[in-house]
Amino acid sequence: MQSFENKTAVVTGGASGMGFAMASVFAREGMNVVLADVEKGALREAVARIEAMGVEAIGVPTDVSSEAEMDHLGDVVRSRFGVPDVLCLNAGVAGGGGPSHNLTTKDWKWAIDVNLYGVIQGLRVFLGGMRERDSGDIVMTASVAGLTSFPGSLPYNATKHAVVGIAETLFSELADAGSRVAVHCLCPGLVSTNIIRSERNRPKELQNPGKGATGMDPGVQTMIEGVFASAKPPAEVAELVFAAIVNRRFWIQTDEFFRASIKARHRAIENDEDPPARGSLLSVYS
Numbered sequence: 470m471q472s473f474e475n476k477t478a479v480v481t482g483g484a485s486g487m488g489f490a491m492a493s494v495f496a497r498e499g500m501n502v503v504l505a506d507v508e509k510g511a512l513r514e515a516v517a518r519i520e521a522m523g524v525e526a527i528g529v530p531t532d533v534s535s536e537a538e539m540d541h542l543g544d545v546v547r548s549r550f551g552v553p554d555v556l557c558l559n560a561g562v563a564g565g566g567g568p569s570h571n572l573t574t575k576d577w578k579w580a581i582d583v584n585l586y587g588v589i590q591g592l593r594v595f596l597g598g599m600r601e602r603d604s605g606d607i608v609m610t611a612s613v614a615g616l617t618s619f620p621g622s623l624p625y626n627a628t629k630h631a632v633v634g635i636a637e638t639l640f641s642e643l644a645d646a647g648s649r650v651a652v653h654c655l656c657p658g659l660v661s662t663n664i665i666r667s668e669r670n671r672p673k674e675l676q677n678p679g680k681g682a683t684g685m686d687p688g689v690q691t692m693i694e695g696v697f698a699s700a701k702p703p704a705e706v707a708e709l710v711f712a713a714i715v716n717r718r719f720w721i722q723t724d725e726f727f728r729a730s731i732k733a734r735h736r737a738i739e740n741d742e743d744p745p746a747r748g749s750l751l752s753v754y755s
């Protein structure tokens with residue numbers, strides 16, 4: 470059986486939600502863990518909880534959209550642990566919802582910076598070393614929003630479609646090269662995390678004047694919080710990720726709710742038909 474003992478996992482967005490849950494599973498398996506996150510207080514707490522599991526854990530305050538901070542993360546990881554064995558490019562935000570004509574450049578920039586550029590930076594910093602060593606697993610957190618095209622969250626959908634494209638392309642590139650580095654594309658449905666409170670991490674310069682702290686109508690926020698509270702626990706997703714690493718599976722889909730929507734989209738493409746998604750991602754649950 471494959472051993473994870475004393476290997477190293479790096480998880481971006483590791484201070485909360487699915488990132489923290491993945492880190493906890495890796496620690497349970499005896500891996501040392503590097504957590505990178507922009508939220509410093511949550512990062513400190515997360516590191517303490519992972520350390521209490523008896524492995525080495527370090528937290529590196531990192532904004533994944535910053536080239537310099539991602540370079541620093543790479544330097545810290547390499548000097549402390551060497552080339553990572555598992556790399557989870559997971560940090561993400563639910564930036565910019567509502568009708569597309571109301572979106573601002575700031576909404577677009579924030580979503581692209583974190584969800585897309587963060588993944589690009591992660592590959593730039595770590596992929597070369599993993600390819601040279603010819604081993605390791607790269608888990609990219611996309612979303613069912615990257616496999617469907619529901620209205621209501623255009624920047625999020627666009628960035629997650631891009632992450633799916635990156636994961637698929639990288640998988641094929643590595644397969645062509647005969648590389649043993651594995652790629653996994655995590656496409657969760659709704660998971661009970663802090664994603665609906667993403668605005669907490671929106672940089673000041675990308676905030677829209679006049680919109681509240683959440684950027685969302687309070688009634689809509691309450692309704693969405695209710696749906697997310699009863700969604701899948703992140704720990705279950707983390708177990709699916711671990712199983713995919715063990716079994717070298719590319720796709721990691723977390724529930725059955727969206728299968729029909731994904732199939733409908735693919736059927737429409739094959740048959741030259743109009744896009745079928747209506748309502749919102751959340752309407753699939755009602």
Ligand SMILES: NC(=O)c1ccc[n+]([C@@H]2O[C@H](COP(=O)([O-])OP(=O)(O)OC[C@H]3O[C@@H](n4cnc5c(N)ncnc54)[C@H](O)[C@@H]3O)[C@@H](O)[C@H]2O)c1
Nearest residue numbers: 482485486487507508532533560561612659660662663664
């Ligand atoms: N929760 C869901 O329903 C769901 C569904 C599909 C995909 N996802 C994706 O899962 C990933 C993890 O999100 P989550 O649901 O666990 O939410 P979360 O908010 O609980 O965790 C996201 C983490 O990313 C961090 N982060 C935000 N901006 C950052 C930045 N610029 N640099 C570094 N870290 C940053 C946050 O501080 C937080 O710790 C995201 O990519 C998200 O898009 C979530």
